[in-house]
Amino acid sequence: MTTAAARPIGDVILTLEHISLAFGGVKALADISFDVREHEIRAIIGPNGAGKSSMLNVINGVYRPQEGTITFRGEVRRNMEPHHAAAQGIARTFQNIALFKGMSVLDNIMTGRNLRMRTSFIEHALHWGRANREEIENRHRVEEIIDFLEIQHIRKAPVGKLPYGLQKRVELARALAAEPSLLLLDEPMAGMNVEEKQDMCRFVLDVNGQYGTTIVLIEHDMGVVMDISDRVVVLDYGRKIGDGVPDEVRSSKAVIDAYLGAAH
Amino acid sequence: MDTRLDTFPRLLLRNAQQLGAHPAMREKDLGIWQTWTWRQVADEVRALACGLAAQGFSRGMHLAIIGDNRPRLYWSMAAAQALGGVPLPMYQDAPAAEFIFVLNDAEIAYAVVEDQEQVDKMLEATAQAPTLAHIFYDDPRGLGDYEGVMSFERLQEIGREFDRAHPEFFEAEVEKGRPIDVCVMLYTSGTTGKPKGVCQTHAAFIAAGSGGAQFDNLTQHDSMLSYLPMAWVGDHLFSYVQAVITGMTVNCPESADTVMSDMREIGPTYYFAPPRIFENLLTQVIIRMEDASAIKRWLFHRFMAVARHCGAEILEHKPVRLIDRAAYALGDLLVYAPLRNVLGMSRIRVAYTAGAAIGPDLFRFYRSIGINLKQLYGLTETCAYGCLQPSGGVRLETVGKPAPGVEVKIADTGEVLLRGPMLLKEYYKRPDATADSIDAEGYFHTGDAGFFDPEGQLRIIDRAKDVGKLANGSLYAPNYIENKLKFFPHIKEAVAFGANRDEVCTFINIDLGSVGNWAERRNIAYSGYTDLAQKPEVYALVRECVEKVNADLATDPALADSQVHRFLVLHKELDPDDDELTRTRKVRRGFVADKYAVLIEALYAGKTVQHVETQMKFEDGRTGIVAADLRIDTAKTFPAHVSKAA
Numbered sequence: 001m002t003t004a005a006a007r008p009i010g011d012v013i014l015t016l017e018h019i020s021l022a023f024g025g026v027k028a029l030a031d032i033s034f035d036v037r038e039h040e041i042r043a044i045i046g047p048n049g050a051g052k053s054s055m056l057n058v059i060n061g062v063y064r065p066q067e068g069t070i071t072f073r074g075e076v077r078r079n080m081e082p083h084h085a086a087a088q089g090i091a092r093t094f095q096n097i098a099l100f101k102g103m104s105v106l107d108n109i110m111t112g113r114n115l116r117m118r119t120s121f122i123e124h125a126l127h128w129g130r131a132n133r134e135e136i137e138n139r140h141r142v143e144e145i146i147d148f149l150e151i152q153h154i155r156k157a158p159v160g161k162l163p164y165g166l167q168k169r170v171e172l173a174r175a176l177a178a179e180p181s182l183l184l185l186d187e188p189m190a191g192m193n194v195e196e197k198q199d200m201c202r203f204v205l206d207v208n209g210q211y212g213t214t215i216v217l218i219e220h221d222m223g224v225v226m227d228i229s230d231r232v233v234v235l236d237y238g239r240k241i242g243d244g245v246p247d248e249v250r251s252s253k254a255v256i257d258a259y260l261g262a263a264h
Numbered sequence: 265m266d267t268r269l270d271t272f273p274r275l276l277l278r279n280a281q282q283l284g285a286h287p288a289m290r291e292k293d294l295g296i297w298q299t300w301t302w303r304q305v306a307d308e309v310r311a312l313a314c315g316l317a318a319q320g321f322s323r324g325m326h327l328a329i330i331g332d333n334r335p336r337l338y339w340s341m342a343a344a345q346a347l348g349g350v351p352l353p354m355y356q357d358a359p360a361a362e363f364i365f366v367l368n369d370a371e372i373a374y375a376v377v378e379d380q381e382q383v384d385k386m387l388e389a390t391a392q393a394p395t396l397a398h399i400f401y402d403d404p405r406g407l408g409d410y411e412g413v414m415s416f417e418r419l420q421e422i423g424r425e426f427d428r429a430h431p432e433f434f435e436a437e438v439e440k441g442r443p444i445d446v447c448v449m450l451y452t453s454g455t456t457g458k459p460k461g462v463c464q465t466h467a468a469f470i471a472a473g474s475g476g477a478q479f480d481n482l483t484q485h486d487s488m489l490s491y492l493p494m495a496w497v498g499d500h501l502f503s504y505v506q507a508v509i510t511g512m513t514v515n516c517p518e519s520a521d522t523v524m525s526d527m528r529e530i531g532p533t534y535y536f537a538p539p540r541i542f543e544n545l546l547t548q549v550i551i552r553m554e555d556a557s558a559i560k561r562w563l564f565h566r567f568m569a570v571a572r573h574c575g576a577e578i579l580e581h582k583p584v585r586l587i588d589r590a591a592y593a594l595g596d597l598l599v600y601a602p603l604r605n606v607l608g609m610s611r612i613r614v615a616y617t618a619g620a621a622i623g624p625d626l627f628r629f630y631r632s633i634g635i636n637l638k639q640l641y642g643l644t645e646t647c648a649y650g651c652l653q654p655s656g657g658v659r660l661e662t663v664g665k666p667a668p669g670v671e672v673k674i675a676d677t678g679e680v681l682l683r684g685p686m687l688l689k690e691y692y693k694r695p696d697a698t699a700d701s702i703d704a705e706g707y708f709h710t711g712d713a714g715f716f717d718p719e720g721q722l723r724i725i726d727r728a729k730d731v732g733k734l735a736n737g738s739l740y741a742p743n744y745i746e747n748k749l750k751f752f753p754h755i756k757e758a759v760a761f762g763a764n765r766d767e768v769c770t771f772i773n774i775d776l777g778s779v780g781n782w783a784e785r786r787n788i789a790y791s792g793y794t795d796l797a798q799k800p801e802v803y804a805l806v807r808e809c810v811e812k813v814n815a816d817l818a819t820d821p822a823l824a825d826s827q828v829h830r831f832l833v834l835h836k837e838l839d840p841d842d843d844e845l846t847r848t849r850k851v852r853r854g855f856v857a858d859k860y861a862v863l864i865e866a867l868y869a870g871k872t873v874q875h876v877e878t879q880m881k882f883e884d885g886r887t888g889i890v891a892a893d894l895r896i897d898t899a900k901t902f903p904a905h906v907s908k909a910a
Contacts, residue, residue, distance in 0.1 A: 143296075146295070
């Protein structure tokens with residue numbers, strides 16, 4: 001990872017244009033366009049079923065939209081493929097934690113280094129010099145992340161035994177282990193208490209500030225979103241109803257109606 | 265000892281010469297224990313001292329040191345001492361506002377701190393502490409774009425350049441040091457009034473450190489874990505002074521949360537902890553045993569009974585029946601040794617506890633599984649050195665015999681007086697306080713009431729000023745009652761009231777970990793401390809403890825009148841951030857009495873419930889209000905056993 005002094009927001013790195021996604025007759029996303037700039041924290045918000053997670057899944061290639069284009073770092077695609085996304089430095093966390101419950105925190109985070117490993121299974125099995133050096137290098141990177149996210153005390157604990165808030169942090173750690181340039185966070189603070197949320201906010205801001213990682217995050221908690229993001233996209237029933245800096249979004253009538261219910 | 269080895273910088277240079285390749289410090293970083301030998305430590309200290317000198321730090325100045333136990337912070341102490349300056353460690357968990365008094369009192373211009381959190385606090389404090397001009401930090405994380413602060417690396421770089429330009433400088437500065445110079449200033453948190461800066465000389469701490477080291481035969485082959493606040497005199501004596509004197513290895517844990525596992529990895533031979541840490545460890549063991557399989561539970565309880573029966577006697581080499589010895593040996597194989605291993609205490613030769621009274625069950629538990637746990641008595645003003653329990657002569661209720669070089673006298677008032685080379689030089693800028701505490705014969709007035717038992721061991725009763733009388737004239741020692749209550753794992757803190765009253769009433773703080781676990785096992789749902797504290801089941805649990813204490817007090821004719829009549833469980837935990845406790849976690853009795861006057865009134869008015877609202881500070885500095893309707897409960901009292909049937 002490089003320490004980016006370039007926290008000032010840069011050029012557009014990801015553009016989504018006219019994205020539409022339907023499952024049978026259900027329209028999950030309808031003609032959505034927005035962009036993400038280098039080093040920014042971009043939030044996607046909206047009520048339940050608004051299409052937030054679908055949007056994230058389109059960005060990293062899990063879903064293929066029927067219409068629209070995705071431009072990432074100058075490459076225009078009809079749709080992203082998961083392995084392209086990973087190879088180009090996009091990493092993500094999941095709304096429902098997707099860790100290996102029986103494995104230790106350390107091993108879980110090590111799996112995030114998978115893409116960075118060049119030596120073969122056989123070499124590792126034989127403790128070949130090259131494989132050992134690579135292992136040490138990877139372990140070192142993982143330890144830096146453990147230090148960064150302050151999870152030294154659970155390094156060797158099996159993930160399944162940890163409280164929810166810590167599991168979320170381990171998932172973030174695994175995503176960071178891939179040294180992403182674009183990090184997608186799916187409800188990183190869902191189900192957390194106030195203190196855990198505060199911690200998580202600080203870590204998200206630290207990741208962004210220290211490594212310059214661009215972050216796209218989905219979040220339910222309006223307060224959190226408004227505090228930490230640079231720009232916010234608002235979805236409702238698969239349509240985009242707002243886009244802008246937090247203050248604009250907060251005062252937008254369409255957004256208030258979607259969240260609080262409008263008197264029709 | 266060589267007479268030239270009379271200051272800490274000289275001792276450090278001796279270690280670099282004679283124990284150059286021996287590990288001086290270890291710190292777990294990025295998952296691996298990093299080691300520095302004494303030669304490396306001396307080099308680091310030299311670079312640091314030169315750096316500080318290049319930045320204008322000079323003889324007589326004070327260097328604030330704030331942070332967790334990090335090698336670099338210990339080196340900063342040595343560097344300040346090498347230049348004839350005075351290191352001044354402060355409690356790292358205190359908010360900025362608390363630093364301001366000390367920063368101004370000691371006119372501090374230089375500070376070495378651990379990380380961004382502490383840098384922020386220092387910067388916040390500079391507005392009201394204008395002398396503070398130089399801030400250096402250890403961990404650069406998050407500090408990239410800060411201005412006006414300097415990293416530790418940069419400071420050492422400047423130091424190495426300075427050293428090349430002035431190669432004689434460092435040795436010349438060390439040469440100027442005198443044993444009568446002040447080597448460290450430790451602020452007493454004080455249960456009353458403003459903190460006072462205790463000035464200790466090289467000679468005093470060397471006398472205390474080497475006296476203790478000889479007493480327990482400490483050598484360079486010993487090793488200890490340094491995890492207690494650096495601003496506490498105990499940590500200074502054990503982790504810095506004795507390490508430099510003996511050349512033993514000091515290990516710094518990875519973080520405050522990893523102390524347990526780090527301790528297991530290091531297996532220290534020398535250990536020091538206040539009673540609450542021993543209690544936490546035991547609570548964890550008991551909770552884990554309750555979750556263990558039936559056969560393991562049976563083994564544990566079976567052999568702990570054996571250990572209670574004869575463990576402590578075996579440790580003290582007293583005569584024990586052969587059959588008991590055999591049972592204990594089997595227990596050691598199956599239970600005690602694995603347990604010691606889990607606790608990280610397999611290699612412990614000597615362990616001390618001090619700072620508060622330790623419960624009889626707790627003390628006996630550790631001794632019975634073969635850990636040589638002893639008590640000591642000392643104060644900040646005496647370098648934490650006064651009385652020590654000799655191995656083989658350990659008694660629960662005493663704090664040991666006068667340590668080598670220390671004279672102990674009991675004044676006519678019952679106050680414990682100490683004299684010896686380890687006494688403070690003075691309270692900083694407080695000649696009045698210095699004169700008050702050291703009398704014409706050179707005895708230091710400790711403020712503790714105590715007496716010698718027939719074997720010549722010192723027994724401490726209470727703080728002298730707290731000992732009073734009930735309205736009917738009988739003796740009232742609040743600490744004594746509180747300690748008895750605190751020996752129950754469910755009770756974390758207790759504050760007794762009763763001076764000049766008819767009867768004794770108490771506030772109780774439950775232990776959230778222990779009572780929380782107890783509640784979980786009984787399917788009692790609760791949302792947090794305030795909620796749990798007011799559950800009727802919890803009151804019943806606490807009442808049981810209070811009544812056991814009453815039954816015990818009833819057997820002592822002098823104290824039978826001190827039985828607790830009424831009590832309440834407080835709605836919040838007493839906290840140093842709210843000024844209710846000192847940083848060393850001692851209750852500030854007067855402050856608590858004033859703050860909760862309404863509750864005391866309710867206790868004595870015989871109410872059964874009282875509404876209370878209290879402001880509290882959260883860790884991030886914000887304040888909030890906790891409000892609750894507190895229940896007040898009555899405990900059964902017992903007639904005094906000895907006569908007094910009326």
